[in-house]
Amino acid sequence: MIDREFFLGFVKIHIIYHASKEPIFGVEIMSELARHGYDISPGTLYPMLHRLERDGYLFSNREIVGGKMRKYYRATDEGLSMLAQSKKQIMELVKEVIDEK
Amino acid sequence: MIDREFFLGFVKIHIIYHASKEPIFGVEIMSELARHGYDISPGTLYPMLHRLERDGYLFSNREIVGGKMRKYYRATDEGLSMLAQSKKQIMELVKEVIDEK
DNA sequence: CTACCGATATTGCTAACCGATATAGTACTT
């Protein structure tokens, strides 16, 4: 349906954005992404979260909620500056592709 | 400088957009992309163009210009509908990440 | 103590990425 190779970058930006607003965890972000039309499988999402953490954009802590373990992720400073740069690039894309000067 | 894994999708959208406006060729699109802050090497760009053609988003023809061979790419109908979908997804991203409701 | 459930993690294969390097095609020079 949606060709993922175009949009996986969007997904990463969504993730960091949400993680900048509040702690997020895997299953939650999967359904959040689904609301935006992105069907991401666990085999894609979890390794992606691990990489984003490994590369310094996110950090995590484990918590027990309703008797179930969750791994909450939040954006680091590097994640926030990544997000700021993303906004610039998105606006570039909008100016070019959508505004139709 | 720019973390490519976030932006390679943007690059592909730029490419299809330009190829929908006029015929484009590799070296030209490389400098166009550089103007948007994307430094893409030939080893990334050419295989990418080949895939976009293989997958039906672009088609090409060879021409001799100023004594040099160029391979001009243009967007197919499928490329155009990809572009339309990209615009929707971009606007989603803008609403979410930038508009700060 | 075990069955269950929400949630995260891993496996194994395929495909993409990308710097470096090679190749192709034309024109100009001599």
Added chain:
DNA sequence: AAGTACTATATCGGTTAGCAATATCGGTAG
């Protein structure tokens, strides 16, 4: 007509990402 220069495209090869399917974990309730 062979050599050189220039522009442009193409490939190589090692590394990493993507992904569906499967496995595992941690806690609670019965």
